[in-house]
Amino acid sequence: MVFSSLTFMYAFLPIVLITYFLSPKKLKNIIILISGLIFYAWGEPKYIMIMITSAFVDYFAGLIISKSKDNKVRKRALLIAMTIDLGFLFIFKYSGFAVSIVNGVFKSEIPVPNLLLPIGISFYTFQSMSYTIDIYFKQVKVQRNFLNYLCYVSLFPQLVAGPIVRYEDVQNEIDERKINVNLVGEGVNYFVRGLAKKVLLANNIGSLWSSIKVVDVSEITVLTAWLGILSFTFQIYFDFSGYSDMAIGLGKMLGFNFPQNFNLPYLSKSISEFWRRWHMTLGAWFRSYVYIPLGGNRGGKYKTIRNLIIVWFLTGLWHGASWNFVFWGMFYGFFIIIERLFLSRILEKIPSIFRMIYTFLLVVIGWVFFDLNTMSDSFKYLKAMFANSNGLFDLDSVYYFKSYIVVFIVCIIVSTNVLSKFLGNSNIIKKYYKYSVPIYESVLLILSTAYLVDSTYNPFLYFRF
Amino acid sequence: MKYKQKKYSAVIFLIIMLSITLITFIRPKTYFSEIENRELAKFPKLSFGNIMNKTFMNQFELYLSDHFFKRIEFIGVKINSELFLGKKELKGVYITENRLVEKMPSPNYKAMKQSVEAINKIANSSDVPVYALLAPTSAGIYYDEVYKDYPQIDQRKLLNNVYNEFSKNITLIDVFSKLHAVRDEYIYYRNDHHWTCLGAYNAYSSTVKKMGFTPVAFEKYDIEHANNDFYGTFFSSSLYDKLQADIIDIYRYKEGTSVTGVYINNGFETNEYSSIYFKEFLEKKDKYSVYLGQNQPMVKIKTNTANNKKLLIFKDSYAHSFVPFLTQHYNEIVLLDMRYLDDYKKFVNIEDYNQVLFLYNISTFSQDQNIRKIAYDW
Numbered sequence: 001m002v003f004s005s006l007t008f009m010y011a012f013l014p015i016v017l018i019t020y021f022l023s024p025k026k027l028k029n030i031i032i033l034i035s036g037l038i039f040y041a042w043g044e045p046k047y048i049m050i051m052i053t054s055a056f057v058d059y060f061a062g063l064i065i066s067k068s069k070d071n072k073v074r075k076r077a078l079l080i081a082m083t084i085d086l087g088f089l090f091i092f093k094y095s096g097f098a099v100s101i102v103n104g105v106f107k108s109e110i111p112v113p114n115l116l117l118p119i120g121i122s123f124y125t126f127q128s129m130s131y132t133i134d135i136y137f138k139q140v141k142v143q144r145n146f147l148n149y150l151c152y153v154s155l156f157p158q159l160v161a162g163p164i165v166r167y168e169d170v171q172n173e174i175d176e177r178k179i180n181v182n183l184v185g186e187g188v189n190y191f192v193r194g195l196a197k198k199v200l201l202a203n204n205i206g207s208l209w210s211s212i213k214v215v216d217v218s219e220i221t222v223l224t225a226w227l228g229i230l231s232f233t234f235q236i237y238f239d240f241s242g243y244s245d246m247a248i249g250l251g252k253m254l255g256f257n258f259p260q261n262f263n264l265p266y267l268s269k270s271i272s273e274f275w276r277r278w279h280m281t282l283g284a285w286f287r288s289y290v291y292i293p294l295g296g297n298r299g300g301k302y303k304t305i306r307n308l309i310i311v312w313f314l315t316g317l318w319h320g321a322s323w324n325f326v327f328w329g330m331f332y333g334f335f336i337i338i339e340r341l342f343l344s345r346i347l348e349k350i351p352s353i354f355r356m357i358y359t360f361l362l363v364v365i366g367w368v369f370f371d372l373n374t375m376s377d378s379f380k381y382l383k384a385m386f387a388n389s390n391g392l393f394d395l396d397s398v399y400y401f402k403s404y405i406v407v408f409i410v411c412i413i414v415s416t417n418v419l420s421k422f423l424g425n426s427n428i429i430k431k432y433y434k435y436s437v438p439i440y441e442s443v444l445l446i447l448s449t450a451y452l453v454d455s456t457y458n459p460f461l462y463f464r465f
Numbered sequence: 466m467k468y469k470q471k472k473y474s475a476v477i478f479l480i481i482m483l484s485i486t487l488i489t490f491i492r493p494k495t496y497f498s499e500i501e502n503r504e505l506a507k508f509p510k511l512s513f514g515n516i517m518n519k520t521f522m523n524q525f526e527l528y529l530s531d532h533f534f535k536r537i538e539f540i541g542v543k544i545n546s547e548l549f550l551g552k553k554e555l556k557g558v559y560i561t562e563n564r565l566v567e568k569m570p571s572p573n574y575k576a577m578k579q580s581v582e583a584i585n586k587i588a589n590s591s592d593v594p595v596y597a598l599l600a601p602t603s604a605g606i607y608y609d610e611v612y613k614d615y616p617q618i619d620q621r622k623l624l625n626n627v628y629n630e631f632s633k634n635i636t637l638i639d640v641f642s643k644l645h646a647v648r649d650e651y652i653y654y655r656n657d658h659h660w661t662c663l664g665a666y667n668a669y670s671s672t673v674k675k676m677g678f679t680p681v682a683f684e685k686y687d688i689e690h691a692n693n694d695f696y697g698t699f700f701s702s703s704l705y706d707k708l709q710a711d712i713i714d715i716y717r718y719k720e721g722t723s724v725t726g727v728y729i730n731n732g733f734e735t736n737e738y739s740s741i742y743f744k745e746f747l748e749k750k751d752k753y754s755v756y757l758g759q760n761q762p763m764v765k766i767k768t769n770t771a772n773n774k775k776l777l778i779f780k781d782s783y784a785h786s787f788v789p790f791l792t793q794h795y796n797e798i799v800l801l802d803m804r805y806l807d808d809y810k811k812f813v814n815i816e817d818y819n820q821v822l823f824l825y826n827i828s829t830f831s832q833d834q835n836i837r838k839i840a841y842d843w
Binding site: 399 | 529
C-alpha cells in the first residue's frame, strides 16, 4: 500500500487510528504490528515471510550477542545475521545484475534470474540490520520481546520508503510512548504537507517528465531537454521528501518521533552539503555502518579516499542494481573527494549564489544518470542539454513551458521555502496562525484527494472502439 | 498558541478523513456510472486465494474509487485546479475556445503500412472498383487555430503521405479541402470526436460524385434537431463542461427512396430493424449511436432504390452518420467493422458488390491494427 492512495487514506488509516486511539496501552503495539503486516501484505502477500524471517534473525542474533560474553560467539552471530539479511537483499535485488555481469565477463549463458523485488526490502533490511550491529557495539538495549521487535520492523509509516529509522531512534518509544492530541496535530502538519508535495507537486511536474522521456531524444530542443530534467529534479525531490514527511507525520500520530530525512537539499552550497541534506538517514547509515568502521578519515589521505570510494559505490548500488546507479554514486563520490582535497577551499571564496548554482547543476546532471536506463541514453540526453543541434526551442517546448511554468514556480517556492521565511515574520500570520494552518491543510487535503480520485477516473469510451 | 493550532489541525483532519470514509462506505450504492458508461466495481469476496493472488486488494481499490463520495465533484475540483495552473490539456484532449479537440497520438507507421498493403492487395486481386476515404478529424480541419497553441500533427500532410502509398487501382477521395472550405459551419461536434451530419453531408457530396452519382442537393432535406444536449467522448474523457452542448441532427429526404430493412449482426446473431436511426440512444449518453446504433461487426441496409447496386464498406464509426446519405444511391449497403471481425468472407463475397469503400478517420486509421486482417487467408 502507498500512503498517497485512496485505500490508505480513506480505509486503512481511519480504521487503524480509531482502533489504536481507543485501545488500551497494552494492545497498542499489537495493533501496530497487525496493521504493519496488513499494510505490507496489501502489496506483497507472498513476500511477507521474508520480512518476518529477516526480523526474526536479527532479533535472535540480538539475544545471543547481548547474552554471550564470548567474543567469538558474538562475532559469529553478527556475521550470520548480516549474511542472511544481505543474502535476501542480494538474491532479490542484485542476483540478476550479478549474473548478467558474470555472463558478460565469461561469455557464459547462465539464465538471468528475474525476481520480483519485495517492496521496501532495501529499507527494512538496513533498518533491521542496524539493530544487530548496534547491539554488537553495545549502542542499544536488547529487545527481549519478539512481537515488540517485529513491531519496530513492520512499523508501517517507515516500512517501505524511509526514512531509515534505526532501532536506536525509537528504542524507548517502542516500549513506552506518549500519545496526545498535540503530537497528532504535529503529525497532521507533516502528513498533509507531505501528501501535497507528493500528489500535487511530484505527480504534476512528473507528468511533464513522462511526456518528454518518451520522445526521441535526438529530436528535442535545448529547452525541452532542460524542462524535462528539471521536472524530474523536482519530481524526485517532492516524491521522496513528501513520502518521508508523510512517514514522519504518521509516526507522530502513533507516538513516534522519526529522524528528519530532507532539509531543503536544493539550497546546498556544495555536494558534501547536499548529501547532508538529502536522504539524511541513508547518509547517516552509511557513515555509521560503513565509513566509520572502515576507519573514516583517521587513516590518512589515501585511506580516506578509499573509504569514500567504497561508501559512494555502495550508495549508488543501494539505489538500484545497474551500472547507471553505480555511476551516479561514483559521480557524487568523485565530487565529494575533490571537494575534500581542494575544491571546498576555492568554493569558500566565491559568493554563495554561485556555490548553489554549482551544486544544483551537478545534482541535475546526476539525475540524468539516475533516471535514464542506460549509460548511452544518459550521454545522449546530456548531449541534448549541452550540445544540441535542434535549436533552442520549438512549438513543443513552448507548449510545455506554458503548461508547466506555474507548477515550476510553485515547485521552486516550496523547495526553497522562501514563502515561509517571508510570511513567517508577518504579524498577521502569527495572529491567525491557529486558524489559518488548519484551513490551509484542509484545502491541501481536499485538493490532493481530488487528484487521487481523478487518477482513478476511467471512462469507457464505447465509440472509440 | 501553537498548541491550539495543533489541536485544531488534528481535529479537522480526523473529521474530514473519517466522514469521507464513513459516507463512502455506508451510503447506498449504484452500480452503473452513466457519465463513464461502465459498470462500477462490486465489493470483493474475501478468501485466502483472493488475498494471495491480490484479486481482493485490486478489487477493493476499484470498489473504493468507484464509489468514492462525490467522486465526479472531486474530479471537477481537480480540473479547475489544472486550468488555474494554466494547463490546457486534460486526459489527451486539448481545450480551445470553441471546441475540444483530440491530441492525436503519433501515428503507428508500421500498422498504417500494413493496412495500406492489405487494402492494395484487395484492390489488385479483384475487378470490383475500390475507393478510399480517409476523413480528417476536427484537430486536422482546425489545425491552424489549434497549432498556434498546441503541438499537433498536420493531418493534411499525413493524409497526402498515406494516399501516395495506395495502389493506382484505388480511387482516392479527398474530403479535406471540401471540409476545410466550410470550416466555419457546424461540421464537427464541439464535445465529441465525430463529424456532424453536416460534416458528413459535405463529405458525402464530394464522395458520390467520384463514385458515379449526383449528390442530393442540400435544400432537399428536412432537418430534424433530434437532440440538443449531446456531450460526447471528448467531454467524457476530460469532463470539461464549459462548452455548449452539441446538437444531433437527422436529415430526411422526403422525395427519395427509403430503407426497407436493417440487419445487424452483433457477433452472435443477426437482428432485423426497420430504421437506420436508433432513437432510444437519444435518451442515453452515447447519442451519436442514434446513427446505425453502436459499432457492430456487420450491418446490412436494404433500400427500395431500384438500381440493384450494391456497396460494401469497411469502416469505423465515421461511416455511421455518412451512410444514411448513401441509401439514395444503392439497393444494398453492407458495413463491416474489422475491429469486431476476423474473417469477413464469412459474411460477404467481394465479387457480389459493385463497389468497395474504405472509410476511416485518419486518427483511427493511423493506429488501427485490424484492417490488415482483410488480407489474411484464414
